[in-house]
Amino acid sequence: MPSMNTLPDAAGLPTATVLLKPKRARPFFGRHPWVLDSAVLRVEGSPADGDVVDLATHDGTFVARGLWNAASRLRVRLYAFDPAVKLDDALWRTRLEAAVALRRTLGLDDRAGAARLVNSEGDDLSGLIVDRYGDYLAVQVTALAMALRLETLADQLMDLVGPRGILLRGAERGLSKLEGLQLPDRVIRGAAPSGPIFVTEHGLKFGVDLTAGQKTGYYLDQRDNRHAAARFARGRRVLDMFCYSGGFAVAAAVAGGARGVLAVDSSAKAAALAKANADLNGAANVTVETADAFEKLDALREAGERFGMVVLDPPKFARSRAALDDALRAYHRINRVAIDMLEPGGILVTCSCSGSVSREDFLQMLGGVAQRARRSLQILECRGAAPDHPVSASCLEGEYLKCVIARVG
Numbered sequence: 362m363p364s365m366n367t368l369p370d371a372a373g374l375p376t377a378t379v380l381l382k383p384k385r386a387r388p389f390f391g392r393h394p395w396v397l398d399s400a401v402l403r404v405e406g407s408p409a410d411g412d413v414v415d416l417a418t419h420d421g422t423f424v425a426r427g428l429w430n431a432a433s434r435l436r437v438r439l440y441a442f443d444p445a446v447k448l449d450d451a452l453w454r455t456r457l458e459a460a461v462a463l464r465r466t467l468g469l470d471d472r473a474g475a476a477r478l479v480n481s482e483g484d485d486l487s488g489l490i491v492d493r494y495g496d497y498l499a500v501q502v503t504a505l506a507m508a509l510r511l512e513t514l515a516d517q518l519m520d521l522v523g524p525r526g527i528l529l530r531g532a533e534r535g536l537s538k539l540e541g542l543q544l545p546d547r548v549i550r551g552a553a554p555s556g557p558i559f560v561t562e563h564g565l566k567f568g569v570d571l572t573a574g575q576k577t578g579y580y581l582d583q584r585d586n587r588h589a590a591a592r593f594a595r596g597r598r599v600l601d602m603f604c605y606s607g608g609f610a611v612a613a614a615v616a617g618g619a620r621g622v623l624a625v626d627s628s629a630k631a632a633a634l635a636k637a638n639a640d641l642n643g644a645a646n647v648t649v650e651t652a653d654a655f656e657k658l659d660a661l662r663e664a665g666e667r668f669g670m671v672v673l674d675p676p677k678f679a680r681s682r683a684a685l686d687d688a689l690r691a692y693h694r695i696n697r698v699a700i701d702m703l704e705p706g707g708i709l710v711t712c713s714c715s716g717s718v719s720r721e722d723f724l725q726m727l728g729g730v731a732q733r734a735r736r737s738l739q740i741l742e743c744r745g746a747a748p749d750h751p752v753s754a755s756c757l758e759g760e761y762l763k764c765v766i767a768r769v770g
C-alpha cells in the first residue's frame with residue numbers, strides 16, 4: 362500500500378492509459394464510474410495506486426478519466442468523462458461545493474440538524490462519504506484514491522463548511538479490505554466532541570455518538586421515512602423492531618401521537634441510545650427492550666400481542682447477489698410475523714437496506730407474504746433514502762434503501 366503521504370499528481374493529468382477489452386466500453390460511455398479488472402485489456406504505462414489514468418477503448422479512443430487502484434477489483438474509478446477535465450484539487454473543490462450547495466437547496470443546512478453532505482457516486486465523488494452532525498463532520502473513505510487525497514479534501518471541507526472537527530470513521534470492514542485500505546478512526550481536523558452531539562430532525566432531538574455509533578453515528582437515510590411513518594401512528598400501539606437509536610419509535614410516539622411504542626434492538630448499546638432519545642423528547646410511552654428480533658417477534662406472536670403499526674428496519678440481510686435467496690427468506694419471515702400481529706387496517710412500515718435486493722424483489726416478497734397470510738396488503742408509499750443521499754442515474758448500485766408503507770387488511 363502506498364504511503365498516506367504520497368501526494369498525487371497535482372496537475373491531475375493521466376500518467377497511464379487503461380485500455381478496455383473490445384465491446385466493454387458501453388457502460389463507461391454511459392458514465393458508469395466503476396471499471397472492474399475483468400474489463401481491462403492492458404495498461405499502457407505503470408501507474409501507482411491512486412494515480413490519474415485515462416480509460417480508452419481497445420483501439421485507443423478516450424472514454425473517461427479516473428483513478429487507478431491495482432489492489433482493488435474495482436481497478437479504476439471514473440470521475441470525468443471529458444478529456445479537458447483534470448482530476449486535480451480544483452475539481453474536488455468544485456464537486457464538494459456542488460454537493461454542499463445541493464444540501465442548501467434541500468433546506469438541510471440548519472446547523473442544529475444533520476445531513477449527508479457527500480454521497481459517493483451520487484455526488485460524483487466515488488469513494489467519499491461526508492455526514493454533518495451539527496458542527497462536526499464524519500468522513501468515511503471507501504476508495505484508496507480518496508484516502509490519498511484526504512488531507513486536501515479535509516482542508517477543502519474546513520474551508521467550505523467550517524466545522525469544529527472532522528472525524529474519520531472506518532468504512533465497513535469488508536469494503537476496506539477490497540480496496541487494500543486500512544484507516545483507523547481518528548480526528549483529522551479540529552477536535553472530537555466531548556460527548557454525544559444532539560441534532561434536530563423534523564422537530565425532534567436525537568443524541569448521536571460520533572465516535573462509537575453505527576455507520577457514521579446515525580441513520581440519516583431514514584430521516585424522512587421516520588417522519589412519513591409517524592403520520593400513520595396516531596392512537597396506535599406501535600412496534601419498532603431493529604430500533605437502533607429509536608428514530609421510528611420516538612417519531613411515532615411524539616410527532617405521531619402513538620398510544621404506546623415497544624422498541625427492540627439486539628444491541629444493548631442501541632437500546633440504551635433509544636431509551637435516552639425517548640427521554641430526551643419526553644416520550645414516556647416508549648418501552649425499549651434488548652432482544653433478538655427473530656426470537657422476540659415469535660414470542661410476541663405466540664403471546665397473542667396485537668399492534669396497530671409495525672416497523673421493520675433490519676440490517677443488511679444480503680451482502681451479495683449470492684445471498685439473495687437467504688435474504689428474501691429472512692425478509693419473508695419477519696414480515697410474516699409482523700403481518701400476523703397487525704390488527705385489521707394496521708400499518709406495516711417495512712424496510713430493506715440490502716442493495717442486492719431490488720425494489721421489485723422486495724415488493725414480490727411482500728406479495729408472497731400477503732398470499733401466505735391470507736391478508737390483503739395495500740401499498741401506500743414506496744420510499745427510498747432521503748434526498749441528501751442522491752443516487753446517480755449512471756450508477757444505480759447507489760440505490761439500496763427500500764421503505765414500504767402498507768395497510769394490512
Ligand code: SAH
Nearest residue numbers: 580603604605608626627628653654674676
Ligand atoms: N431503525 C433504525 C436503524 C436500524 S439499523 C433508525 O431509524 O435509526 C438496524 C439495527 O438492527 C441495528 O441497530 C442493529 O443493532 C439491529 N440488529 C441487528 N441484528 C438484529 C437482530 N437479530 N435482532 C434485533 N436487532 C438487530
